[in-house]
Amino acid sequence: MKRMLTALGALLTTAVMSLSAAQADKLKVGFVYLTNPGDHGWTYAHEVGRQQLQDHFGDKVETTYVENVPEGPDAARVIRELVAQGNKVIFTTSFGYMEPTLKVAKEYPDVMFDHITGYKRAPNMATGNIRFYEGRYVQGVVAGLTTKSNTIGYLAAFPIPEVIQGINAFARGLRSVNKDASIKVVWVNSWYDPVKEADAAKVLIAEGADVLAQHTDSPAMLQTAEKAGVKGFGQSSDMHKFAPKAQLFSSVNNWGPYYISQVQKVMDGTWSTGDGPDHWAGNTWKGIGDDYLVLTEFKNMPAEVAAKAEAARSGIASGSLNIFEGPMKDNKGNMVLEAGKVLDDGGLWGMNYYVEGVKGNIPN
Amino acid sequence: MFDELLLTVLLTSIPLILAATGELVVERSGVLNLGVEGMMLMGAVAAFGAASLSGSPYIGILSGGVAGLFVAAIFSLFVLGLATNQVATGLALTIFGTGLSGLIGAPLVGQAIEGLPALHLPILSGLPFIGVFFQLDILAYGAIVIVGLTSFFLMRTRPGLILRSVGINHDSAHALGYNVLRVRFYAILFGGFMAGLAGAYLPLVLTPHWAEGMTAGRGWIALALVVFASWQPWRVTIGAVLFGGVTIMQLAGQARGWPIPAQFLSMLPYLATIIVLVTIASRGHIALGAPAHLGKSFFITR
Numbered sequence: 001m002k003r004m005l006t007a008l009g010a011l012l013t014t015a016v017m018s019l020s021a022a023q024a025d026k027l028k029v030g031f032v033y034l035t036n037p038g039d040h041g042w043t044y045a046h047e048v049g050r051q052q053l054q055d056h057f058g059d060k061v062e063t064t065y066v067e068n069v070p071e072g073p074d075a076a077r078v079i080r081e082l083v084a085q086g087n088k089v090i091f092t093t094s095f096g097y098m099e100p101t102l103k104v105a106k107e108y109p110d111v112m113f114d115h116i117t118g119y120k121r122a123p124n125m126a127t128g129n130i131r132f133y134e135g136r137y138v139q140g141v142v143a144g145l146t147t148k149s150n151t152i153g154y155l156a157a158f159p160i161p162e163v164i165q166g167i168n169a170f171a172r173g174l175r176s177v178n179k180d181a182s183i184k185v186v187w188v189n190s191w192y193d194p195v196k197e198a199d200a201a202k203v204l205i206a207e208g209a210d211v212l213a214q215h216t217d218s219p220a221m222l223q224t225a226e227k228a229g230v231k232g233f234g235q236s237s238d239m240h241k242f243a244p245k246a247q248l249f250s251s252v253n254n255w256g257p258y259y260i261s262q263v264q265k266v267m268d269g270t271w272s273t274g275d276g277p278d279h280w281a282g283n284t285w286k287g288i289g290d291d292y293l294v295l296t297e298f299k300n301m302p303a304e305v306a307a308k309a310e311a312a313r314s315g316i317a318s319g320s321l322n323i324f325e326g327p328m329k330d331n332k333g334n335m336v337l338e339a340g341k342v343l344d345d346g347g348l349w350g351m352n353y354y355v356e357g358v359k360g361n362i363p364n
Numbered sequence: 365m366f367d368e369l370l371l372t373v374l375l376t377s378i379p380l381i382l383a384a385t386g387e388l389v390v391e392r393s394g395v396l397n398l399g400v401e402g403m404m405l406m407g408a409v410a411a412f413g414a415a416s417l418s419g420s421p422y423i424g425i426l427s428g429g430v431a432g433l434f435v436a437a438i439f440s441l442f443v444l445g446l447a448t449n450q451v452a453t454g455l456a457l458t459i460f461g462t463g464l465s466g467l468i469g470a471p472l473v474g475q476a477i478e479g480l481p482a483l484h485l486p487i488l489s490g491l492p493f494i495g496v497f498f499q500l501d502i503l504a505y506g507a508i509v510i511v512g513l514t515s516f517f518l519m520r521t522r523p524g525l526i527l528r529s530v531g532i533n534h535d536s537a538h539a540l541g542y543n544v545l546r547v548r549f550y551a552i553l554f555g556g557f558m559a560g561l562a563g564a565y566l567p568l569v570l571t572p573h574w575a576e577g578m579t580a581g582r583g584w585i586a587l588a589l590v591v592f593a594s595w596q597p598w599r600v601t602i603g604a605v606l607f608g609g610v611t612i613m614q615l616a617g618q619a620r621g622w623p624i625p626a627q628f629l630s631m632l633p634y635l636a637t638i639i640v641l642v643t644i645a646s647r648g649h650i651a652l653g654a655p656a657h658l659g660k661s662f663f664i665t666r
Contacts, residue, residue: 036466036576039474068466068576153619186618187626193580194571196611199376203615206368220571223476242476242573360621 029053029263030087031065032078034094035192041217042191042236042253043067046093046116049255056260060267071096079104083111089266091116091128091259095160101125112271114262116255117162119349121283126271128258131287132162133169133348134316135251135295136213137323139233140173141312142248142298143181143211145305146231150181153204155214155221157191159363161349163215169323170213171357173312183358184209194220205230211248222246231300238296248301249309252294258284285345289317324348329356369616371496375570377601377608378504379404379562383586384593384600385511386558391590392518393551394531396659398454399439400559401583402461407432407563409465412574413472421480421568425503425561428568432560433553435461440552444545447661458583466576479572501569503561508601510558515597527551531655534662544662562586592636594653606636 037047047065054063064087069078075097082090083104091114092101098118105113105125113125121127143152152174156163167185174181184207186200197216201224204212212232214221222243225232232243234250262284265271286292295313298306315321324343330336330353337343354362383400390397397403410431415424439457442448480501488498518524527547530537534544562582567574585607593599614629 036470036473038576184619184621186615188615189626189630190580192575194573194575194578195376195566195580195582198571199372199612200615202372203369203612204619206372207616207619209619218571218575219476219573223572227479241474360618363626 025060026062027057027060027089027263027267028085028087029061029063029259030082030085030090031063032069032075032082032090032092032094032097033065033067034069034071034096035217036067037065040219040237040239040242043093045236045253046091046255048237049259052256053259053263056256057263061263069097073100076100076103079113080107083108088112089114089263091262095162112266126262126282126284128255128262128284129162130253130255130258130292131285132251132253132293133165134287134323135293136166136170137173137316138295138309138312139213139248139251140170140175141177142173142233142301142305142309143170143213143231144174144176144178145308146248146301147178147181147211149208149210150178151208151210152181152183153201153207153209153212154183154185155197155200155204155212155216156185156187157216158189159187161351164351164354164362165348166215167358168351168355171355172323172328175357176312177308181357183213185354185358185360187363188216190216192217194218197221198224201225201232202228219243234296240296240299245300247299249298250296252296254292254294257291258286287316288313289319330354331356331358367493367496369612371499373605373608373612374496374500375504375608376611377604378500378507378569379565379582380586380589380604380607381507381511381562381601382503382565383559383562383583384589384604385507385514385597386555386562387586388590388593388595388597388600389514389518389527389558390551390555391658392531392595392655393527393548394534394655394657394660394662395443395548395552396450396454397436397439397457397552397555398451398587399435399457399461400555400586401579401581402458402465403432403435403556403559404461404563404566404579404583404586405465405577406435406461407560408566408578409469409472409563409574410560411564412475412477412567413468415477415568416472416475419478421478422502424477424568425480425564428564429557429560432556432558432563434556436552436556436559439556440549443661444548444552447663450659450661462577469574469576472574473576475573477567477572480568503565503569507561511597511601518597528655531657534657534660538662538664548662559583559586588634591654595655596653610636 031050033043035043037044050063066078069075089112093116095117098120101113101115102120105122115127117129118127188196188200197218198220201221205228210230212225214235219239219242222232222239226243226246231248232246234247236253238250240247298309322342326337326341327339328337407428411424411428414427415421442453443450482501485498489495526542530544530547538544589603592603610632614626618626
């Protein structure tokens with residue numbers, strides 16, 4: 001009997017070992033999502049990226065995700081849980097996960113963390129971002145050529161650098177084709193509150209806006225635009241089915257290439273060779289030129305407007321068009337960038353002003 | 365321009381009016397149902413799903429109300445049948461409704477429907493200034509009618525009196541031979557139906573798509589409005605319109621570049637609620653108008 005038990009025990013041990021050996025062959029990659037992916041918007045774009053990653057590597061990776069994770073301290077618990085499940089690479093896909101990711105990264109130095117859209121890094125925590133503002137410049141060009149009232153409504157979530165960059169890039173595009181048009185910004189203080197976004201869109205239309213742009217996540221603005229007979233731009237993913245007559249185009253976040261290249265680096269052992277101080281994990285920030293940002297088909301606009309939009313898009317892609325190139329004034333008339341100079345990335349993140357073409361002040 | 369803003373204010377306040385009126389009746393009967401948010405979400409998902417499948421927003425309205433009613437029935441099973449703690453059960457109901465609506469709604473995400481059409485009443489809708497009051501949809505008109513009927517029922521009818529007396533002192537009402545549990549059961553069902561309608565209003569009128577958690581806290585605002593209104597139906601309407609007004613005003617203020625911080629304006633409705641509460645409370649419990657047995661479980665002891 002005793003011998004049998006020992007044999008059984010040995011058998012079990014072998015089974016467990018071979019199981020873990022099988023698991024070790026696969027690189028486990030975890031994702032933290034802000035909302036459930038649904039089929040549009042910010043998190044959906046990440047989910048598409050995750051699927052591309054899975055398809056690209058097939059059996060070599062095992063991806064999991066946790067959805068509906070609130071930003072803030074609670075996120076740390078979820079990230080730790082993903083570590084406990086054996087994930088070796090963890091992508092946290094919203095700005096608000098920055099501190100929790102950093103905290104957990106320090107606790108687990110052998111796990112590689114990748115935070116999306118933040119700026120804090122650690123030896124095992126890289127940051128990835130897309131130059132969303134490039135798409136907004138093209139939106140500005142289209143808006144400037146489309147508007148009759150010369151009033152553009154802009155729904156913004158929170159006054160963080162990324163959103164300010166977007167507003168300013170939009171204004172640069174707008175003013176490059178239409179000196180009389182300007183942007184009215186409404187802060188809804190939420191990334192996702194469909195009813196409030198719809199309310200804000202209605203208010204902006206009532207205030208005379210005939211083209212709407214958004215830096216919030218739901219299709220509510222476009223639906224409102226469709227109903228009111230004005231135009232607008234989709235966010236993060238193609239939203240034209242919500243507003244077939246209203247959507248001019250949408251800037252689609254294409255995270256797949258980033259996820260694939262990061263995981264490839266982990267497999268090659270070249271991941272932690274960043275360019276920051278103390279060889280900190282690196283910072284990736286790419287845009288239209290690298291297909292990290294993709295613009296959907298230009299619709300609901302005359303061919304000559306679409307041609308101008310395409311010219312702007314390809315100019316940005318090739319690098320011949322600099323969005324923030326002097327002379328550039330803020331909306332109070334102060335010169336912020338001399339003629340001939342180009343704003344560097346530090347300058348982009350340090351924008352605490354609106355450029356010409358935006359009305360009002362940035363909230364504190 | 366002003367007309368459009370006023371219309372937006374009215375539309376934004378309709379779900380608050382519906383949900384708060386329902387909750388008011390529930391609380392008047394002595395039951396505190398904190399599950400309004402969950403019932404609204406169930407109403408919203410059912411309304412959207414039914415409207416999407418059937419192609420008729422009117423079927424959507426009905427389904428929304430019925431879904432709210434069903435969730436409320438579960439609530440009543442616990443708080444009336446098993447005399448569980450009302451606060452805990454209500455909170456559980458919100459969590460339950462949020463999760464279940466997300467689950468049911470998952471395949472509905474990304475679909476778009478034709479919303480409820482606005483019914484412009486002839487002549488009246490063409491009037492200057494007040495014309496927008498007659499450019500609403502059937503559910504909005506219905507909301508106003510329901511508030512009127514609820515007020516009449518509570519204050520002017522015998523069953524209304526019984527309902528209120530159950531809320532003030534369930535032991536006395538029981539001693540007088542009234543069936544406390546049955547009265548409360550009906551009140552809870554009514555509250556659920558109304559919360560379901562309120563939820564239905566979001567995907568049928570305000571934003572014709574389904575999104576998980578799309579009520580974004582409006583159920584809680586409805587609860588606050590009942591207190592704000594000191595349990596008087598018409599004051600609920602005033603409170604809801606005030607709340608909607610401030611919400612829209614802060615958005616319009618930003619668009620117009622008013623020098624007031626948007627955060628301050630967003631805070632105003634909550635500030636108003638606190639001020640009203642403090643003012644009423646300082647005048648004593650009776651003036652507050654809270655049903656004396658609100659939140660207390662009823663046991664038949666004799």
